[in-house]
Amino acid sequence: MTPLTAFTLLAAALFAMGLYAVLARRNLIAMLIGIELMLNAASLNALAFGRYGALVDVDPALAAVSGQLLALFIIGLAAAEAAIALAIILAVHRHRQSVDVDALDTLQG
Amino acid sequence: MSVVTLVLMALCLLGALVAVSVRDIVHAIFGLATALLALAGLFTTLGSPFVGAMEVLIYVGGISVAMIFAVMLSPQAGKGLRETPARRFGAAVIAALFFAGTGLALLNDTPVADSPEAPGVFAPAALGHALLGDWLIAFEVLSLVLLLAIIGAVLIAVREAPARDPAAPQNSQAATGEKVAP
Amino acid sequence: MAFALLRRHATAAASVVIASGAVTALATLWLLLETPAVDSKIWPWLTLGQTELGFGVLLDARARLMGAVVGVITLCVQVYSTGYMAHDPGRGRFFALLALFEWAMLGFAYSPNLLQAFIFWELVGLASFFLIGFWYQRPEAIAAAKKAFIMTRIGDVAMLVGLVLLFTLAHTLDIRESLAAVAETARQFPRSHALIEVIAALLFVGIIGKSAQFPLHTWLPDAMAGPTPVSALLHSATMVAAGVFLFARFEELFLLAPITRNVALALTAFTALFAALLAAVQDDIKRVWAYSSISQLGTMLAGLAAAGLSAGLFHLTTHAAFKALLFLSAGALIHHHGTQDLRALGQAGARRDRLTMLGILVGGAALAGIPGFAGFASKEAVLTVVHGVPGRAAALGFALLVAGAGVTAYYVGRVVFLLLRPPNPALAHADDAGHAPHAHAEHHPPTFWMLAAILTLSALTLALVFAGPSIAALIGQPLPELALSHAIPGLSAVVIGLALATFDFGRRSAGASLLERIGPLHRALKAGFYLDAIYEKVVVGAALAVARALHVIEARVLDAAGDLTGRFTLGMGEGTSRGQSGQLQRYIGVAAVLLAMVALWLGFAR
Numbered sequence: 001m002t003p004l005t006a007f008t009l010l011a012a013a014l015f016a017m018g019l020y021a022v023l024a025r026r027n028l029i030a031m032l033i034g035i036e037l038m039l040n041a042a043s044l045n046a047l048a049f050g051r052y053g054a055l056v057d058v059d060p061a062l063a064a065v066s067g068q069l070l071a072l073f074i075i076g077l078a079a080a081e082a083a084i085a086l087a088i089i090l091a092v093h094r095h096r097q098s099v100d101v102d103a104l105d106t107l108q109g
Numbered sequence: 110m111s112v113v114t115l116v117l118m119a120l121c122l123l124g125a126l127v128a129v130s131v132r133d134i135v136h137a138i139f140g141l142a143t144a145l146l147a148l149a150g151l152f153t154t155l156g157s158p159f160v161g162a163m164e165v166l167i168y169v170g171g172i173s174v175a176m177i178f179a180v181m182l183s184p185q186a187g188k189g190l191r192e193t194p195a196r197r198f199g200a201a202v203i204a205a206l207f208f209a210g211t212g213l214a215l216l217n218d219t220p221v222a223d224s225p226e227a228p229g230v231f232a233p234a235a236l237g238h239a240l241l242g243d244w245l246i247a248f249e250v251l252s253l254v255l256l257l258a259i260i261g262a263v264l265i266a267v268r269e270a271p272a273r274d275p276a277a278p279q280n281s282q283a284a285t286g287e288k289v290a291p
Numbered sequence: 292m293a294f295a296l297l298r299r300h301a302t303a304a305a306s307v308v309i310a311s312g313a314v315t316a317l318a319t320l321w322l323l324l325e326t327p328a329v330d331s332k333i334w335p336w337l338t339l340g341q342t343e344l345g346f347g348v349l350l351d352a353r354a355r356l357m358g359a360v361v362g363v364i365t366l367c368v369q370v371y372s373t374g375y376m377a378h379d380p381g382r383g384r385f386f387a388l389l390a391l392f393e394w395a396m397l398g399f400a401y402s403p404n405l406l407q408a409f410i411f412w413e414l415v416g417l418a419s420f421f422l423i424g425f426w427y428q429r430p431e432a433i434a435a436a437k438k439a440f441i442m443t444r445i446g447d448v449a450m451l452v453g454l455v456l457l458f459t460l461a462h463t464l465d466i467r468e469s470l471a472a473v474a475e476t477a478r479q480f481p482r483s484h485a486l487i488e489v490i491a492a493l494l495f496v497g498i499i500g501k502s503a504q505f506p507l508h509t510w511l512p513d514a515m516a517g518p519t520p521v522s523a524l525l526h527s528a529t530m531v532a533a534g535v536f537l538f539a540r541f542e543e544l545f546l547l548a549p550i551t552r553n554v555a556l557a558l559t560a561f562t563a564l565f566a567a568l569l570a571a572v573q574d575d576i577k578r579v580w581a582y583s584s585i586s587q588l589g590t591m592l593a594g595l596a597a598a599g600l601s602a603g604l605f606h607l608t609t610h611a612a613f614k615a616l617l618f619l620s621a622g623a624l625i626h627h628h629g630t631q632d633l634r635a636l637g638q639a640g641a642r643r644d645r646l647t648m649l650g651i652l653v654g655g656a657a658l659a660g661i662p663g664f665a666g667f668a669s670k671e672a673v674l675t676v677v678h679g680v681p682g683r684a685a686a687l688g689f690a691l692l693v694a695g696a697g698v699t700a701y702y703v704g705r706v707v708f709l710l711l712r713p714p715n716p717a718l719a720h721a722d723d724a725g726h727a728p729h730a731h732a733e734h735h736p737p738t739f740w741m742l743a744a745i746l747t748l749s750a751l752t753l754a755l756v757f758a759g760p761s762i763a764a765l766i767g768q769p770l771p772e773l774a775l776s777h778a779i780p781g782l783s784a785v786v787i788g789l790a791l792a793t794f795d796f797g798r799r800s801a802g803a804s805l806l807e808r809i810g811p812l813h814r815a816l817k818a819g820f821y822l823d824a825i826y827e828k829v830v831v832g833a834a835l836a837v838a839r840a841l842h843v844i845e846a847r848v849l850d851a852a853g854d855l856t857g858r859f860t861l862g863m864g865e866g867t868s869r870g871q872s873g874q875l876q877r878y879i880g881v882a883a884v885l886l887a888m889v890a891l892w893l894g895f896a897r
Contacts, residue, residue: 009215010121014121015207016207018125021128032176036172040164050155069236071157071160075168080255086175087263203883209890213894214893
């Protein structure tokens with residue numbers, strides 16, 4: 001197993017675990033934890049591919065830098081997302097005295 | 110792959126497992142922090158110490174702490190909610206099927222599975238030049254997004270605070286009046 | 292090409308618009324005088340099949356001439372408007388709309404392909420809609436704006452069909468390529484002439500609407516409800532000129548369609564006489580100029596239809612200058628005296644506004660076609676071209692145009708004499724009762740900038756008499772020689788018209804005018820030959836009848852079908868709604884299952 005495969009497999013495992021948390025957990029914060037795991041899996045992928053670059057046609061320095069840049073942007077966006085999500089969770093909690101996602105069924109048809 | 114890398118990978122998986130499985134939210138957040146710390150280490154072994162440092166600063170130092178604050182601010186949030194076994198099982202099956210599919214695809218068919226390690230020097234200076242050069246617009250837009258997210262988060266969290274309530278000023282006046290009266 | 296929409300800061304808006312207007316005027320003039328290195332540039336926008344859609348500029352001689360006319364006239368009008376609109380609360384919006392108008396017109400003039408031309412053509416119509424209805428508090432302004440928009444839309448539909456047909460024939464949107472393709476088709480397949488005739492006829496209907504030719508002309512006089520600078524712009528360089536320019540742009544196409552050309556020639560020449568007659572009985576100075584515009588546009592289009600590209604465009608240029616001048620001068624008088632009625636203006640002492648009257652005199656002389664003024668040269672060029680065309684339609688057109696020229700001289704004389712008539716205290720009150728009140732409650736003498744615009748346009752009008760040969764050289768088609776024998780009919784018509792006007796209005800003791808003595812004709816003319824009434828009865832009546840019939844059908848048949856459809860949809864909706872649990876994780880779960888299926892497909896199937 002090459003390093004690249006190992007890293008991408010790790011990323012897939014992290015993503016799958018995040019997916020599980022988002023699907024199974026009833027606590028909104030636990031769901032948020034799952035989302036963060038999935039985002040980190042994506043960053044790991046970006047860095048791994050940047051390092052063991054498939055970007056053969058590109059200037060190697062640029063390829064490595066672009067992987068890191070993608071990871072940095074993901075981290076930045078995740079920070080924004082987490083801020084908003086936590087604010088929403090707080091608002092929901094104030095409204096309903098609960099963070100149970102099952103209770104949030106206003107959209108029910 | 111060095112032993113360090115393998116240990117970090119195992120730590121990462123373990124932390125993630127804790128993060129998604131334990132019922133207590135604070136414990137889950139610590140699991141997430143562990144996984145992300147290990148991941149930061151992996152980033153460093155991948156030749157990106159700067160990204161690793163950012164990961165530690167933002168995720169471990171920022172987001173995880175913010176989550177703990179959220180738990181502290183909303184007492185209900187810290188309580189683990191019990192999920193039915195069927196629910197956990199269904200979610201686990203979907204996640205496992207996803208992992209199986211991606212894993213097989215990666216093992217069999219990754220077109221870049223054998224590509225060599227890039228020899229680049231991962232100087233933060235190069236990163237800075239790229240950020241403020243070719244990617245300047247994306248960089249600036251991202252900063253705008255962050256600013257808006259902060260403003261939006263504050264707005265959402267503050268919206269129903271008592272101070273914004275139309276009745277609030279009267280109440281506070283009455284309260285002060287009562288205080289002054291004795 | 293600037294578009295600034297500043298509402299709050301009117302002065303800032305005006306300065307921005309005028310500055311950009313000046314830049315635009317200079318740029319268009321530079322384009323006119325310097326032959327640009329590239330004559331067309333197209334930025335691709337999107338590709339549909341084999342058709343490339345692009346936006347760009349086509350800088351051939353016609354476009355450059357038109358662009359310069361638009362740029363210069365618009366600048367004058369904008370400068371003038373600083374004075375005229377100084378007391379209007381909506382002047383920021385006004386200037387923004389002026390800029391939009393200019394931008395749309397320039398975009399149309401320079402447009403290299405059919406689609407862009409059509410888009411900007413409609414933008415011109417839209418901008419004029421806003422400007423005519425600028426004083427939206429007044430119902431008649433709204434009505435006039437709607438009328439202008441709808442009447443021109445009638446033509447636009449025909450034009451759109453024509454453009455689509457042209458595209459199916461030529462398989463390209465590029466104007467020059469499509470013209471070349473049409474010429475090629477006509478050469479190879481003689482039977483395709485019928486199709487070309489149809490395309491030309493449809494395009495011509497569009498022109499009729501935009502350039503207010505008979506029978507779609509009735510919107511233009513009503514468009515006077517807009518501010519006077521708008522009328523000046525509308526009637527000289529932009530809106531109505533768009534139609535003429537469209538004809539010039541597709542001149543090659545029309546040359547291949549002899550039937551359409553002859554019909555167009557006769558119809559436009561008829562419009563020239565008809566509208567001139569109507570102009571001769573109007574009491575509102577703006578309506579006089581409005582009908583005169585229709586008449587002059589007819590003259591231009593007749594020249595173009597007679598294959599006189601240079602002559603038609605030359606007349607377009609001179610007309611743009613002197614009609615803008617006439618409107619701006621009239622606007623200055625209205626601004627000063629607070630009435631639009633000719634006699635009332637004369638009584639109020641219009642003759643004392645010497646500079647403004649100079650503008651009216653110069654513009655009027657050009658309009659009447661007095662030798663030595665711009666209008667004479669271009670009008671005679673058109674007449675000569677029309678005279679040179681063989682056939683009965685052209686002969687009829689020539690006769691009508693000559694008669695129109697005579698009537699034009701007559702009504703110009705009428706306006707000038709009525710305005711110059713010294714105030715008569717005995718008459719003042721009798722006349723005051725009749726005229727319609729004008730929006731300007733306060734009366735202001737014209738400002739420096741208004742006079743500057745008028746004087747500039749006067750000078751321009753005087754100078755343009757020499758522009759004929761250079762325009763001809765630019766277009767690449769020489770103007771016809773002005774033979775004395777051809778000029779005699781036109782000239783004598785002018786002389787007769789002026790003489791009659793002098794006889795009717797030039798005397799202090801003038802009684803009823805010639806036209807007023809022929810009672811029925813006068814009444815018919817006053818009512819615009821009852822066209823509005825006829826439209827009201829026939830068109831609106833027919834539309835109502837159709838609507839009633841449709842209503843019955845709708846109530847009996849369609850509603851039942853509609854109800855059925857509604858109940859079905861409702862049932863479907865309720866069924867679907869039950870599937871919506873509102874549970875976030877079920878939704879995510881569905882997405883995740885699909886994601887897992889994609890992953891499995893990636894893992895196993897490949």
